[in-house]
Amino acid sequence: MNLTKFSVTFILMVFSFLGVLEAQEKQPLIDLISDLETQFDVKFSFSVNDVKTILVDKPNEDDTLKAIIEKLNATTILNFKFLNERYITISTIGKTIAICGVLISETDNQPLLGASVLIANTTKGVITDVDGAFRLSDVPIDKNVIISFLGFQTQSIKAKALMVLNGECKTLVMQEKSETLNQILISKYLTTGLQKQIDGSTVLNSEKFGILPGLTEPDILQSIQALPGVESVNESIANINVRGGTNDQNLILWDNIKMYHSGHFFGLISAYNPYLTNKVVVTKNGTSSEFSDGVSSTINMFTKDEINNELSGGFGANLIHADAFLEIPISNKLAIHISGRRSYTDYFSSPAYDNYFERSFQDSELTTNSDNISESNRSSEFFFYDYTAKLLFDLNENHKFRANVIGIHNNLDYKEDFTNNNDETESKTSNLKQKNLGAGINWNGRWSNRFSTSFNVFYSQYNVDATDYRIETDQRLTQANEVLETGVKLKTTFKITKNFNVFSGYQFSEIGISNATTVSAPSYDREKKDVLLNHALFTELEFKKRNTYLRAGVRANYFQKFNKLLIEPRLNFRQKLSNVFAFKLQGEFKNQSATQIIDFQDDFLGVENRRWILANEQTIPISESKQVSFGFEFNKNNLVLDIEGFYKNVNGITVSNQGFYNNFQYLNAIGSYDAKGVEFLVNKTADSYSAWVSYTYSMNDYEFETLTPSTFPNNVDIRHSASAAFNYDILKNFKASLGGIWRSGQPYTKPVEGNETVQNGNNTFVNYGAPNSENLNDFMRLDASLSYDFDLSNKTKCVFRAGVINVLDRKNSINRYYEVDSNDSQSTLQIDNKSLGLTPNVSFRVKF
Numbered sequence: 001m002n003l004t005k006f007s008v009t010f011i012l013m014v015f016s017f018l019g020v021l022e023a024q025e026k027q028p029l030i031d032l033i034s035d036l037e038t039q040f041d042v043k044f045s046f047s048v049n050d051v052k053t054i055l056v057d058k059p060n061e062d063d064t065l066k067a068i069i070e071k072l073n074a075t076t077i078l079n080f081k082f083l084n085e086r087y088i089t090i091s092t093i094g095k096t097i098a099i100c101g102v103l104i105s106e107t108d109n110q111p112l113l114g115a116s117v118l119i120a121n122t123t124k125g126v127i128t129d130v131d132g133a134f135r136l137s138d139v140p141i142d143k144n145v146i147i148s149f150l151g152f153q154t155q156s157i158k159a160k161a162l163m164v165l166n167g168e169c170k171t172l173v174m175q176e177k178s179e180t181l182n183q184i185l186i187s188k189y190l191t192t193g194l195q196k197q198i199d200g201s202t203v204l205n206s207e208k209f210g211i212l213p214g215l216t217e218p219d220i221l222q223s224i225q226a227l228p229g230v231e232s233v234n235e236s237i238a239n240i241n242v243r244g245g246t247n248d249q250n251l252i253l254w255d256n257i258k259m260y261h262s263g264h265f266f267g268l269i270s271a272y273n274p275y276l277t278n279k280v281v282v283t284k285n286g287t288s289s290e291f292s293d294g295v296s297s298t299i300n301m302f303t304k305d306e307i308n309n310e311l312s313g314g315f316g317a318n319l320i321h322a323d324a325f326l327e328i329p330i331s332n333k334l335a336i337h338i339s340g341r342r343s344y345t346d347y348f349s350s351p352a353y354d355n356y357f358e359r360s361f362q363d364s365e366l367t368t369n370s371d372n373i374s375e376s377n378r379s380s381e382f383f384f385y386d387y388t389a390k391l392l393f394d395l396n397e398n399h400k401f402r403a404n405v406i407g408i409h410n411n412l413d414y415k416e417d418f419t420n421n422n423d424e425t426e427s428k429t430s431n432l433k434q435k436n437l438g439a440g441i442n443w444n445g446r447w448s449n450r451f452s453t454s455f456n457v458f459y460s461q462y463n464v465d466a467t468d469y470r471i472e473t474d475q476r477l478t479q480a481n482e483v484l485e486t487g488v489k490l491k492t493t494f495k496i497t498k499n500f501n502v503f504s505g506y507q508f509s510e511i512g513i514s515n516a517t518t519v520s521a522p523s524y525d526r527e528k529k530d531v532l533l534n535h536a537l538f539t540e541l542e543f544k545k546r547n548t549y550l551r552a553g554v555r556a557n558y559f560q561k562f563n564k565l566l567i568e569p570r571l572n573f574r575q576k577l578s579n580v581f582a583f584k585l586q587g588e589f590k591n592q593s594a595t596q597i598i599d600f601q602d603d604f605l606g607v608e609n610r611r612w613i614l615a616n617e618q619t620i621p622i623s624e625s626k627q628v629s630f631g632f633e634f635n636k637n638n639l640v641l642d643i644e645g646f647y648k649n650v651n652g653i654t655v656s657n658q659g660f661y662n663n664f665q666y667l668n669a670i671g672s673y674d675a676k677g678v679e680f681l682v683n684k685t686a687d688s689y690s691a692w693v694s695y696t697y698s699m700n701d702y703e704f705e706t707l708t709p710s711t712f713p714n715n716v717d718i719r720h721s722a723s724a725a726f727n728y729d730i731l732k733n734f735k736a737s738l739g740g741i742w743r744s745g746q747p748y749t750k751p752v753e754g755n756e757t758v759q760n761g762n763n764t765f766v767n768y769g770a771p772n773s774e775n776l777n778d779f780m781r782l783d784a785s786l787s788y789d790f791d792l793s794n795k796t797k798c799v800f801r802a803g804v805i806n807v808l809d810r811k812n813s814i815n816r817y818y819e820v821d822s823n824d825s826q827s828t829l830q831i832d833n834k835s836l837g838l839t840p841n842v843s844f845r846v847k848f
Helices: 002-024 029-040 065-075 220-226 351-360
Strands: 026-028 043-045 055-057 079-082 087-091 096-105 116-119 125-127 133-140 144-148 155-158 170-174 184-186 194-197 202-204 250-254 257-259 277-283 297-303 312-318 321-329 334-343 378-394 399-419 425-446 451-470 475-497 500-519 524-545 548-559 564-576 581-592 594-598 610-614 623-636 639-654 670-685 689-703 711-713 720-731 734-743 757-760 763-766 779-791 797-805 813-821 824-834 839-847
Touching: 026 029, 029 043, 029 055, 029 065, 055 065, 065 079, 096 144, 116 133, 125 133, 155 170, 202 220, 220 277, 220 297, 257 399, 257 425, 257 451, 351 839, 475 610, 500 610, 524 610, 594 639, 757 824, 763 813
Parallel strands: 043 087, 096 170, 250 297
Antiparallel strands: 026 055, 079 087, 096 133, 116 125, 116 144, 144 155, 184 194, 194 202, 202 277, 250 257, 277 297, 312 321, 312 839, 321 334, 334 378, 378 399, 399 425, 425 451, 451 475, 475 500, 500 524, 524 548, 548 564, 564 581, 581 623, 594 610, 623 639, 639 670, 670 689, 689 711, 689 720, 720 734, 734 779, 757 763, 779 797, 797 839, 813 824
8 A cells, every 4th residue: 555655656756757847848939939820820920030049948738828928028038029919029129138248368368458348329338347347238139239449350249149148248259450460558557548559659549538637528638648758848738748859849640641730729728629539649769660750759649430330429518618529321331520629718708718818828918918008908809619520431341441631720819909199099900820721531451361551641731820910019010830741651561470560661741831920110021931852661570479579660761852861760679578577678760850940039929939940951950869768567467567768869959949048049059959767657457446656757958069058958857757646436427536746847047146137239138047057846736527427318428527627726837037127127027937727627528
């Protein structure tokens, strides 16, 4: 009896287990659909590709059709929907899933921080963290996920391939782009969107750009001043000093167009709209032989270069200007990108504008009262604008054509009212215009997997036109400076092996520069035009394998007018000594034929007195530079320690090029300067914060053999310069940044004590002492910023930012010179130019 009961129990258990197995048995969904159509007399509408690979659990025999459909909706990546009682559709439309992944580099299996993960045709996206991981929820299953990282091939993956399964994420291996060896070394450098490449150059990705102290927008030329060795001694982005060089020694390229103008508001705001600028590459040394000019640095800007399928864009405003940009797809092969920005300072005066205006024109006629003209009888109207347009045409995957236009414009009208001898009111208006127009055409062709070419042509026109009516002398002064440059460049790339590339090319440029000055009373007219043709051949080898990177090249420049040949070798070498230590060595020879001279005698507003002029190999030689730098780098656990020593010699500078405030300022002399120093940086980054401290020690001295003394400190001899900042993500969408700058004071020259002026005929001049033997007080400034972003919809993102420059409102002197006292010709007046005071700004942006 007991045996019988046991047998029955065992049999029941076996049948129950078999029943469970049968219930859990999988079957192809396409077979289940056929069974359900027969069993319930219904019809399913679907794509075979959507269902053919899907397996589902067999339903229970007593399940209703509604219960089966609900279970399929919950357990598959498909969306089942009743159209009526008999017809059911199956699709991926409307189905959302959670996706995740981990990105690693193919070369070293290291995680990639800062990669962009974007849902195609939307603004929904995320950036990978320090582990290379990303996660997104509510992603439409039928969408593609675009994964991109500078220096690596962009991947487009179906969302369902990245669906979270059992809490696990797929590992994705990112391959380097075959056309370049110059990979990203540090993906988050100081802040998100700043990256360091293996050749030592720094890349600013404005679309991913995080936050920097004091900035409310990713101002391109303001942002690069966070780098060691890059600063502006007078706070002007039009006067960026790289390793002791002057502003005109920086080569600025915008989509391969050479630009001669960099700043709005006469130097306080970058003239390049960052929202269509995809990346900016800053190179201080070891420049590719492809580039010449710019004996101090190369600032190379690239706009967005991809054709998207959907319309996108954005607009925004701060307390000074408003801007907008659009990316307009016309077809799969054709698109137009446009942007525009204009100040509204001629209609509305904000605290930020007032501070900028006072800073820009503190030492000009606009802020210095005349004896005969009261402040109430003076008025000024200032505005600026810029625009860009880019045509993108992809003939096919191997041949792409691009056409670009950029325009930059600053305008100032200055009006004075006065009463003449007949008691009649008259008005005199002075005007200043500064503009740069550029246009270019590019063709990139890939002829095979190993051979490609690029061909570009550009045109650049720079103009400064000033009309200054001086009521006191009833004199009209007109000044004009124009630069016209056209250039053609052909570059070929041949891939010998996976790790070895050879670049070669030819470049031709024609530069014409004219300067004109006209005075009404007494009548005077001066005009000079010069033209210079340059032919250049360049070649370069680039090699990278495991721990070694080498780029070596040479450039030959021939100046037709002077029958002069300059050979410029270039070197960029980096060797990884261990997993955390690396050694780097860079060197270059460069030349520059167009420089700026400063004419104090024709000073109106402090802008048009800086005139571009061409070398003539007599009074103005071609400037030539030689530079070498070497250093060590430590990189472990997102901690970077970078130390680099440098030596730079620039020969062929002139007195008129340097802008002296001393006894030399009206003399003619040719000389050189030597800059040598050490740059040090410590940078620690994590998923939610970034902190850094940088310090530069340098010595910078002039040598002019025909002057006495022949050797003295450079105008930008800043011995000590330090900066520190801390960025913190308070919340995922709320960020804060705080940072400061400290540097030793700029050199200046004092008059001889007790003998401050000297008489020369009927004129009295300041009798200056030893040149640049004194220093201003140390410069100190604390800046802060906040950033908050939120989504209005799946496709519309908003960003609000607030920033304050000079939080402590410190009164910094950035320049000092002297004038003869008009009331006492035996004494002098000290003129101090001050930095920006406490300057708040806010911005609001919408991107769709």
